[in-house]
Amino acid sequence: MMRSLKARIVLFLGILMIVLTMMISIILLYQWRSLILENQRQNALAVARTFAASILDGLIYQESGLLPNEGYLENQIHNFLGKNNQVRWLVMYDRDGHVAVRSSFESSDPGDAGEAEALPPAAGRTGTRIYRSRSFGWILETALPLQIHSKSWGELHMGFDLEPARARLQRLFFLIFGLAVLFVVSITAFIWFFINRVTQSLGRLVTEMKQFDLDNITPTQMKAGEDEIGVLVSNFEKMKQRLQQSRQQLLNAQRQIYHAEKLASIGRLASGVAHEINNPLHGMKSCLYAIAQEPRNLPEVKRYLGLADEALDHIALIVQKLLGFSRQHAKQTVAMELNNEIEKVLSLLTYRLSKNQIIIEKKFQSDLPLLHADPHLIQEVIMNLLLNSMDSMEEEEEGGTIRITTARNGEGHIHLEIADTGCGIDSRDLDKIFDPFFTTKDEGKGTGLGLSVSLGIIESHGGTITCQSRPYRGTTFHITLPIQGAK
Amino acid sequence: MKSRIALILLILIFFLALTLLVYRNFMDITTAPDTVFPPAAPLAAAGGRDTVHVGVISRFSPNLIYEGYQPIMDYLSRETGIIFALRLSSSYEETIAQLDQGQIQSAFLGTYLYLKARRDHPIRCILKPLNSQLQPYFHSMVITRDDSPIRSISDLAGKRLALPSALSFSGNWLLGYELQRHGLKVSDLDSVRYFGFHHTVVYQVLLGRFDAGVVKDRVAAEFTGKGIRVIAVSREIPGSPIIVRRDLDPLITEAMVKALLRIDARRPDHRALVRDWDPEFAWGFVPAEESDYDQVDAIFAALEKEPRR
Numbered sequence A: 001m002m003r004s005l006k007a008r009i010v011l012f013l014g015i016l017m018i019v020l021t022m023m024i025s026i027i028l029l030y031q032w033r034s035l036i037l038e039n040q041r042q043n044a045l046a047v048a049r050t051f052a053a054s055i056l057d058g059l060i061y062q063e064s065g066l067l068p069n070e071g072y073l074e075n076q077i078h079n080f081l082g083k084n085n086q087v088r089w090l091v092m093y094d095r096d097g098h099v100a101v102r103s104s105f106e107s108s109d110p111g112d113a114g115e116a117e118a119l120p121p122a123a124g125r126t127g128t129r130i131y132r133s134r135s136f137g138w139i140l141e142t143a144l145p146l147q148i149h150s151k152s153w154g155e156l157h158m159g160f161d162l163e164p165a166r167a168r169l170q171r172l173f174f175l176i177f178g179l180a181v182l183f184v185v186s187i188t189a190f191i192w193f194f195i196n197r198v199t200q201s202l203g204r205l206v207t208e209m210k211q212f213d214l215d216n217i218t219p220t221q222m223k224a225g226e227d228e229i230g231v232l233v234s235n236f237e238k239m240k241q242r243l244q245q246s247r248q249q250l251l252n253a254q255r256q257i258y259h260a261e262k263l264a265s266i267g268r269l270a271s272g273v274a275h276e277i278n279n280p281l282h283g284m285k286s287c288l289y290a291i292a293q294e295p296r297n298l299p300e301v302k303r304y305l306g307l308a309d310e311a312l313d314h315i316a317l318i319v320q321k322l323l324g325f326s327r328q329h330a331k332q333t334v335a336m337e338l339n340n341e342i343e344k345v346l347s348l349l350t351y352r353l354s355k356n357q358i359i360i361e362k363k364f365q366s367d368l369p370l371l372h373a374d375p376h377l378i379q380e381v382i383m384n385l386l387l388n389s390m391d392s393m394e395e396e397e398e399g400g401t402i403r404i405t406t407a408r409n410g411e412g413h414i415h416l417e418i419a420d421t422g423c424g425i426d427s428r429d430l431d432k433i434f435d436p437f438f439t440t441k442d443e444g445k446g447t448g449l450g451l452s453v454s455l456g457i458i459e460s461h462g463g464t465i466t467c468q469s470r471p472y473r474g475t476t477f478h479i480t481l482p483i484q485g486a487k
Numbered sequence B: 001m002k003s004r005i006a007l008i009l010l011i012l013i014f015f016l017a018l019t020l021l022v023y024r025n026f027m028d029i030t031t032a033p034d035t036v037f038p039p040a041a042p043l044a045a046a047g048g049r050d051t052v053h054v055g056v057i058s059r060f061s062p063n064l065i066y067e068g069y070q071p072i073m074d075y076l077s078r079e080t081g082i083i084f085a086l087r088l089s090s091s092y093e094e095t096i097a098q099l100d101q102g103q104i105q106s107a108f109l110g111t112y113l114y115l116k117a118r119r120d121h122p123i124r125c126i127l128k129p130l131n132s133q134l135q136p137y138f139h140s141m142v143i144t145r146d147d148s149p150i151r152s153i154s155d156l157a158g159k160r161l162a163l164p165s166a167l168s169f170s171g172n173w174l175l176g177y178e179l180q181r182h183g184l185k186v187s188d189l190d191s192v193r194y195f196g197f198h199h200t201v202v203y204q205v206l207l208g209r210f211d212a213g214v215v216k217d218r219v220a221a222e223f224t225g226k227g228i229r230v231i232a233v234s235r236e237i238p239g240s241p242i243i244v245r246r247d248l249d250p251l252i253t254e255a256m257v258k259a260l261l262r263i264d265a266r267r268p269d270h271r272a273l274v275r276d277w278d279p280e281f282a283w284g285f286v287p288a289e290e291s292d293y294d295q296v297d298a299i300f301a302a303l304e305k306e307p308r309r
């Protein structure tokens, strides 16, 4: 991307420059050319006019019979050509347009050269033209009427050598062309070099950005120059530092929140435990107090001891459940059939189920693969869920239905679904049910640890547990477990 | 990458071709014949039988003579329908000979030359030119430099004198007439030299090579206030006449006189017409009588008696 950008800039600027330089050079060249040629023309005309004036004098004298010498004109022309070597040929027409005098010098074919080259007389017009002659090369022809006012003696045509001027033009062309090429090449090279530098630092910045690692922020290795790219680099550096700072702050905040939550849940746990244990303890204390009042009243003592024993049982239950928490990691994974484990739990509950007129609907997938998990823990989870469902249907008169579904879910998972038609869970409570000690049940009936322990067990097996519920309709728990157990 | 190189090559080739094209076009300097000036007036068929040849004495480049006199010929030809052509000569005698032999029928002669020639040649004057004040005469003037001590002709003794042509009025008036009136002789002067043109006389005086000179009023006026002072003025001298042979067809003479008298220098269109004419004839003409020149003749009577120098 970088390279093509560079190439495009250089190509574009290069072409722009070539076109501009070319245009300027061409304009310059043609201006110069017309200047040189105009200069030549004026020079030629001046020479021609001077010579025409002297020729005119001669002609006038001759006409007035003041020049006895017949060869006067020829002589003068010869003289003139001898002195002015830039004049290649000369033709003089008389009044009637016939050739009166013609230089025949330097031409291999003297009889033909002049006549073929010169324009026919133009009847009293001064004019010039440039053409390429076979025998003389480039020639500037001037045509001057030998005329004073209306009196005409003919016309004088002269061919001036333009080769030196043309050579000058050629030198000029190559000079300008060379300069233009030099200019374009040097400027393009300069642009190339400059863009190279810019894109190089940009490229370095880009790789720097690509390598940018949030977890391992190191200071930029680039030198920040004075220019815009330097500013970019230093800004990038600042941004990196700010990112690092805010990440640090985020981590700190997370840790604090985690800490606070842990404290809060420990508090909740402690207060729950205290509360749960406090009641039986009070009971026991009053039993002991009663016994202490009448230690001899044996039947009473026996009754009180029975009550204390009950309280102790309750405390033991709580302690046992609490142990469930700590036991979570001490699991023993074996290959087991989930359907079998469900059946075992159901057999334990048969009496209560039939008493409450609860129908169990089993939708077991028969060829379920073996599940690698701790059977006791899984049984505990199923038990907890079934107990909750049964609790939720206690109030109903005609019982209800619990549907238990197992199925293979995708490649490596087993899905277990327990759905009841119980009272359902208020939507406000739905996200609290997995909290330890959260319960809606009466004092002494529920500890609020069942779901919390179950969540712990399922997560320790690498699975998930979720709940869907609609008040007065029922509740469904979904459990997914990896067949191979927790990694 | 390859396509990019190809693209660059293509562009290079394109520009190279363009350069070559420009080079070829640039080096081809052929031009069509151009015309610098608009065509001049159509050529007059000069040299025919009915041509009136007009003589001019050419003491300098015939070129310049034609520049100043050909327009007059053109005007006459146009106005009269008769063809007028110039015929130059290099000397007074030649012009007179041409008149005698009938090679020319008319001529421009200076006042002095006319006086000289009319005595024994068959000529008569028909017109005399006006000066810039539209007066039919001129003055000769004696000039010195502004800083010269010379105040009058009497101071000229022992001085160097520059004169125009010995065949002009100005070249003769002082030496042959005015000096004597001031009691001086030619031999009283340090030296006398003749120059071709009135202007040369002025330059010689300005350069200090001569203490005084004689020129026409027209030339003197050009330089007064520019380093030249006039110390003496001749009486009014009728200007250089146009003369014809006595035997010239009176119709032609009449046509010439009519055409030239028509010129009114005060009219802007006429000023444009005479713009290129010799300045001596660019202000119009009046008819000339033989008697107009008699007075001047009398001036030189003395000269005849006593040869100059």
Ligand SMILES: Nc1ncnc2c1ncn2[C@@H]1O[C@H](COP(=O)(O)OP(=O)(O)OP(=O)(O)O)[C@@H](O)[C@H]1O
Residues within 6 Å of the ligand: A384, A385, A388, A389, A390, A391, A392, A420, A422, A423, A424, A425, A433, A438, A439, A440, A441, A445, A446, A447, A448, A449, A450, A451, A452, A475
């Ligand atoms: N199937 C269900 N139907 C309706 N409510 C339920 C169901 N399962 C759980 N709940 C609600 O979630 C709360 C928490 O359940 P959890 O099993 O954790 O504690 P508990 O049943 O109250 O006491 P424990 O199970 O310790 O004896 C319950 O009090 C009950 O309100």
Ligand SMILES: [Mg+2]
Residues within 6 Å of the ligand: A384, A387, A388, A446, A450, A451
């Ligand atoms: Mg429960």
